[in-house]
Amino acid sequence: MPVCTQRAEAPPIADAERRLTRRAWLALAGCLPVLGIGCATARRQTYVALPIKHTIRSEQLQIVSDFRLGKEHPLITDLKTLRHQVSERLELPLGTKPVTVYLFSNETEYSQYLQAAFPGYPPRRAYFIQTPGKELAVYTWWGDRIQEDLRHEYTHGLLHAALEDVPLWLDEGLAEYFEVAGATPGRVNMEHAQQLVTAVQNGWRPDMDRLESLEKVNHMHREDYREAWAWVHYMLHSSPETRQVLLNYLHELRTNPKPGSLHSRLVAELPDADQRWLNYVASMNTPGLWNPGQIHRAAMHSLGK
Numbered sequence: 158m159p160v161c162t163q164r165a166e167a168p169p170i171a172d173a174e175r176r177l178t179r180r181a182w183l184a185l186a187g188c189l190p191v192l193g194i195g196c197a198t199a200r201r202q203t204y205v206a207l208p209i210k211h212t213i214r215s216e217q218l219q220i221v222s223d224f225r226l227g228k229e230h231p232l233i234t235d236l237k238t239l240r241h242q243v244s245e246r247l248e249l250p251l252g253t254k255p256v257t258v259y260l261f262s263n264e265t266e267y268s269q270y271l272q273a274a275f276p277g278y279p280p281r282r283a284y285f286i287q288t289p290g291k292e293l294a295v296y297t298w299w300g301d302r303i304q305e306d307l308r309h310e311y312t313h314g315l316l317h318a319a320l321e322d323v324p325l326w327l328d329e330g331l332a333e334y335f336e337v338a339g340a341t342p343g344r345v346n347m348e349h350a351q352q353l354v355t356a357v358q359n360g361w362r363p364d365m366d367r368l369e370s371l372e373k374v375n376h377m378h379r380e381d382y383r384e385a386w387a388w389v390h391y392m393l394h395s396s397p398e399t400r401q402v403l404l405n406y407l408h409e410l411r412t413n414p415k416p417g418s419l420h421s422r423l424v425a426e427l428p429d430a431d432q433r434w435l436n437y438v439a440s441m442n443t444p445g446l447w448n449p450g451q452i453h454r455a456a457m458h459s460l461g462k
């Protein structure tokens with residue numbers, strides 16, 4: 158499975174709905190015997206609450222959970238480092254707006270809460286939700302991929318704390334980029350790279366204009382996350398020119414929520430940018446790329462799986 162396809166950002170929610178996020182009731186169907194002759198469906202309500210018992214604050218990060226997590230836990234330290242990595246790599250000032258992570262103990266509690274507070278949202282491992290009141294909130298649970306999930310979602314939080322808005326595809330591309338842990342950001346997600354090359358071999362071509370037209374998270378599929386990641390990686394690492402186009406665009410997003418097309422800026426700077434993308438993606442891969450089984454194991458190893 159690709160690293161990140163099971164989560165996405167939900168659209169802003171109404172104030173009434175937002176209040177529900179604090180205390181949500183989950184209605185469950187129950188079955189009660191009636192006069193010993195059958196069963197009638199009744200409704201009973203189960204209280205589903207956000208985690209509340211423990212709070213850790215560390216710079217912009219605020220983690221709320223029902224289990225104790227040491228302030229020096231490696232995950233917290235990693236997120237502190239991530240904040241500086243995002244700031245330095247994207248040349249954005251360190252922000253101050255808090256990003257609150259509601260960290261559930263297990264998937265069941267998380268899923269029940271999401272279902273009650275945000276009915277209709279598709280099941281995802283984690284959500285970043287920015288409310289109209291501008292609370293930057295992450296909802297997730299303590300699972301096997303918690304580091305990756307927290308890095309991904311906290312990146313969204315940091316971006317939304319620093320910028321007026323972030324185009325959906327770019328938001329996801331940057332979150333995919335920073336979710337890969339490492340001493341410096343930019344490690345290649347080998348699973349993405351391998352699948353992209355396979356797609357290119359089969360005749361698929363990248364299309365940033367198409368990505369830029371996607372406005373709803375339900376329109377973003379796993380291949381779109383992958384392509385978005387590759388565009389970000391390409392722009393940040395292939396040349397000083399592509400990097401500067403992206404940094405200028407992000408800089409403009411600090412004050413202008415609708416700066417227009419990034420692809421048109423890229424092509425204005427580098428008319429053959431799309432062809433260069435193909436060459437760049439091919440060069441990302443190790444020689445073992447042409448042996449998918451081998452690469453899969455390598456990708457899992459690099460991600461600590």
Ligand SMILES: [Zn+2]
Binds near residue numbers: 164309328329332
């Ligand atoms: Zn995301």
